[in-house]
Amino acid sequence: MMTDEVLTMDEVAKSFRRKTVLDHCSFAIERGSVTALVGSNGAGKSTLMSLAVGLLTPDSGNIRVLGEAVGQRGIAPGLSYLTQHKPLYPHFTVAEMLRFGRNTNAHWDDAYAAELVSAAGIAVSARVKSLSPGHRTRVALALALGRRPEVLLLDEPLADLDPVARRAVARTLMRDAAENGTTIVLSSHVLSELVDVADRLLLLRDGRIRLDGELDTITAEHYLLVGSTDAEPTVDNGTIISDVSGSSAAVFVVHGTRPETARPGWTVEDATVDDVVLAHLGTEVAA
Numbered sequence: 001m002m003t004d005e006v007l008t009m010d011e012v013a014k015s016f017r018r019k020t021v022l023d024h025c026s027f028a029i030e031r032g033s034v035t036a037l038v039g040s041n042g043a044g045k046s047t048l049m050s051l052a053v054g055l056l057t058p059d060s061g062n063i064r065v066l067g068e069a070v071g072q073r074g075i076a077p078g079l080s081y082l083t084q085h086k087p088l089y090p091h092f093t094v095a096e097m098l099r100f101g102r103n104t105n106a107h108w109d110d111a112y113a114a115e116l117v118s119a120a121g122i123a124v125s126a127r128v129k130s131l132s133p134g135h136r137t138r139v140a141l142a143l144a145l146g147r148r149p150e151v152l153l154l155d156e157p158l159a160d161l162d163p164v165a166r167r168a169v170a171r172t173l174m175r176d177a178a179e180n181g182t183t184i185v186l187s188s189h190v191l192s193e194l195v196d197v198a199d200r201l202l203l204l205r206d207g208r209i210r211l212d213g214e215l216d217t218i219t220a221e222h223y224l225l226v227g228s229t230d231a232e233p234t235v236d237n238g239t240i241i242s243d244v245s246g247s248s249a250a251v252f253v254v255h256g257t258r259p260e261t262a263r264p265g266w267t268v269e270d271a272t273v274d275d276v277v278l279a280h281l282g283t284e285v286a287a
């Protein structure tokens, strides 16, 4: 099967003054995939997205979106970006925001944008400044999807939402991906928020992509070693990523093929995706 990569970074580096945020950052995102971009606070998720849409310029490396090098000519027509701060005009009504979307985009689906606003229970006569943060997110999402993008980048889209709204937005995104083949990248510092929506994971740590692949595959490539002793475990298959021990048991997340049996004093268990992500976010990087 021919791969169709819609967003790629190759050895991208970006620093602010002396702080290196991205360094040797490489990945490729395929058309139609839904990717969770996960990293701790300050890991560089927003920086990565700003680079992808051309709001920032990399110090080195290559970035391509929809077959073109990312330039300074404004956001590519096939791309939508929902920033963390959801810039809407506070004095506009929702109807005026939708009209703004219509007037500023060559490709614009008015019916779809209006349907998304109405599904969120938001009156089009309401002023943006009077909306709750969750409703603002829903309006910003309607504006982003009204462009009918091929690639949609969402920076922490679910952070301001209550659980019901979170589920509604997750459904909207999944439906958009399934029906229109939209490629979606959404960031969070907690994967559990995204695990129902995303099929792939990019884990950003120390400026690089540390995990990249299908969520199920990544999970299956790890296992837990659980023991009741203080002793360091001996691992026959793979490498210990981290110690997630609780008070009563020693628990180690191991990257490798799950062995049939463990050594005396230890048992082997399946890792969850949360175990794996937390382990990788928490590990000190080996030199």
Ligand SMILES: Nc1ncnc2c1ncn2[C@@H]1O[C@H](COP(=O)(O)OP(=O)(O)OP(=O)(O)O)[C@@H](O)[C@H]1O
Pocket: 016, 017, 019, 021, 039, 040, 041, 042, 043, 044, 045, 046, 047, 048, 084, 189
């Ligand atoms: N314009 C800027 N000037 C200087 N430093 C910046 C700038 N933008 C980001 N940084 C720094 O770069 C680092 C990465 O920031 P970024 O916002 O990309 O992280 P993030 O993963 O999105 O974090 P969060 O989850 O907190 O939103 C942070 O240390 C931040 O302070």
